Amino acid sequence: MxxxxxxxxxxxxxxxxxxxxxxxxxxxxxxxxxxxxxxLLTVGxxxxxxxxxxxxxxxxxxxxxAVMMSVxxxxxxxxxxxxxxxxxxxxxxxxxxxxxxxxxxxxxxVNLALMTxxxxxxxxxxxxxxxxxxxxxxxxxxxxxxxxxxxxxxxxxxxxPMLGTVFTLAVFVIGHVAEDIWLLTQHVDSGIVRPLVVAxxxxxxxxxxxxxxxxxxxxxxxxxxxxxxxxxxxxxxxAMVLVLACARFRTKDLV
Amino acid sequence: MAEIxxxxxxxxxxxxxxxxxxxxxxxxxxxxxxxRGETFGFLGPNGAGKTTTIKAIxxxxxxxxxxxxxxxxxxxxLEARARIGFMAEQPYVYNHLTGREFLEFHAELLALPRARxxxxxxxxxxxxxxxxxxxxxxxxxxxxxxxxxxxxxALLGRPxxxxxxxxxxxxxxxxxxxxxxLILAEKERGTTVFFSSHIIPDVETxxxxxxxxxxxxxxxxxxxxxxxxxxxxxxxxxxxxGDAVDLETPLLASHRGSDAWWVRVAGEHRDALIRELAASxxxxxxxxxxxxxxxxxxxxHYEGGGR
Numbered sequence: 001m002x003x004x005x006x007x008x009x010x011x012x013x014x015x016x017x018x019x020x021x022x023x024x025x026x027x028x029x030x031x032x033x034x035x036x037x038x039x040l041l042t043v044g045x046x047x048x049x050x051x052x053x054x055x056x057x058x059x060x061x062x063x064x065x066a067v068m069m070s071v072x073x074x075x076x077x078x079x080x081x082x083x084x085x086x087x088x089x090x091x092x093x094x095x096x097x098x099x100x101x102x103x104x105x106x107x108x109x110v111n112l113a114l115m116t117x118x119x120x121x122x123x124x125x126x127x128x129x130x131x132x133x134x135x136x137x138x139x140x141x142x143x144x145x146x147x148x149x150x151x152x153x154x155x156x157x158x159x160x161p162m163l164g165t166v167f168t169l170a171v172f173v174i175g176h177v178a179e180d181i182w183l184l185t186q187h188v189d190s191g192i193v194r195p196l197v198v199a200x201x202x203x204x205x206x207x208x209x210x211x212x213x214x215x216x217x218x219x220x221x222x223x224x225x226x227x228x229x230x231x232x233x234x235x236x237x238x239a240m241v242l243v244l245a246c247a248r249f250r251t252k253d254l255v
Numbered sequence: 256m257a258e259i260x261x262x263x264x265x266x267x268x269x270x271x272x273x274x275x276x277x278x279x280x281x282x283x284x285x286x287x288x289x290x291r292g293e294t295f296g297f298l299g300p301n302g303a304g305k306t307t308t309i310k311a312i313x314x315x316x317x318x319x320x321x322x323x324x325x326x327x328x329x330x331x332x333l334e335a336r337a338r339i340g341f342m343a344e345q346p347y348v349y350n351h352l353t354g355r356e357f358l359e360f361h362a363e364l365l366a367l368p369r370a371r372x373x374x375x376x377x378x379x380x381x382x383x384x385x386x387x388x389x390x391x392x393x394x395x396x397x398x399x400x401x402x403x404x405x406x407x408x409a410l411l412g413r414p415x416x417x418x419x420x421x422x423x424x425x426x427x428x429x430x431x432x433x434x435x436x437l438i439l440a441e442k443e444r445g446t447t448v449f450f451s452s453h454i455i456p457d458v459e460t461x462x463x464x465x466x467x468x469x470x471x472x473x474x475x476x477x478x479x480x481x482x483x484x485x486x487x488x489x490x491x492x493x494x495x496x497g498d499a500v501d502l503e504t505p506l507l508a509s510h511r512g513s514d515a516w517w518v519r520v521a522g523e524h525r526d527a528l529i530r531e532l533a534a535s536x537x538x539x540x541x542x543x544x545x546x547x548x549x550x551x552x553x554x555x556h557y558e559g560g561g562r
Contacts, residue, residue, distance in 0.1 A: 010349070017351040081347040085408060088313035088341035090333040091362045166443035253316040255270065
């Protein structure tokens, strides 16, 4: 486990020393601080708009950080061949990949925590309230990002960085709309589209399961059973994707 | 009988270059043995399969067929890899780390006792003369510094088998001397050193034995002296009063000096040449045997494919 921890620490340190991360983080914080403007410009409950807008912004920027950093940092390790020095040592390939994954997840978690702290501060300053529900929504976003980072890790070992980024973004988009498209196809009699959507729906994760924004913003209750199922779904799916990534990387020739 | 530090038997490896292209066979039944404590040079032209062999030994690629063992253990076992120190062809390092952080990271991978990491890192930094630059970011290092740091990470775990892929490529003469001295120091310590190189004089200076790899198979292996002695002897002759152009005896080389001809002839044709010179009225001025060098031996294998 020491090798996994060392690789995770090195990945986290590499991410923290990368300017791209601060660019994303800067934009996200700016957006959250400016959310008051959107609240003013929108018809409706200002507090709900700020929270909704804030959570959506956090999800978007955390997703961008997760996708870009994951594919970039894993591919960079292989392309720049620093992986040679690691794997010629007594380190298993799965230890390398899981170490990279955990380092990336730590990076995503720290950024998500920072953005959530800014959103909480914004709500305290503008709305004079502390909404613990925002922490719950952020935790579910982290679970979603854990799964997305696992997909980014899988694509990083399967293909080139550019394609890996595109594929991971596609998983994010499809994962959020697959349920809607599937429901839509139940009412459409199309020979080709329906089996295709059923296949996509079966293989790709339903990322909408992790979306509790509406419940938090509107103060609706969420049952503990639903939360537990979502956590199990997220962790099981993440583990499955990581197992696939490790299996592929185990036999990959590093040329 | 010498103890075997590295054994490679019947290694085959081919690569798939892409769609609609034929697989390329890089290693074709390569076999060799490296004795414990010796310094072993691995020579071959570009594309001969040196780096592929090294990658197979270090577990970076999977051979199609064949067996590799390190200190008697299958090479893919972690215990075997713990005994290897590997320096890749290029110094592949992290730009975001300092030299010291880089070595501390690798010490963790080797699972060195935590209490000893700092001392061991300081020791290898001193060994490669990098103590002064240890806290600088690696992106500011020169090629020579990166090469030395790369060697330092290979030495961190006090390996029994040190594998170096082109350790002197791209280095200036001082850098080459430093790396050469480090290899010799490791040899003194009893470390087995296996290294590939294009710089034949360095191999000749450092190595106990060499293997010559051509087209994926080992074409010659042995002590440098033995290999050179296998070469057919040659002679250099100098004569006046004649013209080398008119000679019928086959010559290896000829050159016209200010007052005499200089020619090189294979040993088997020496007497015939002397007789021909005498018959043509030329006067033999000098005759000396030519010692074949490793470089000549190697080049003949490269150019002739060893056949």
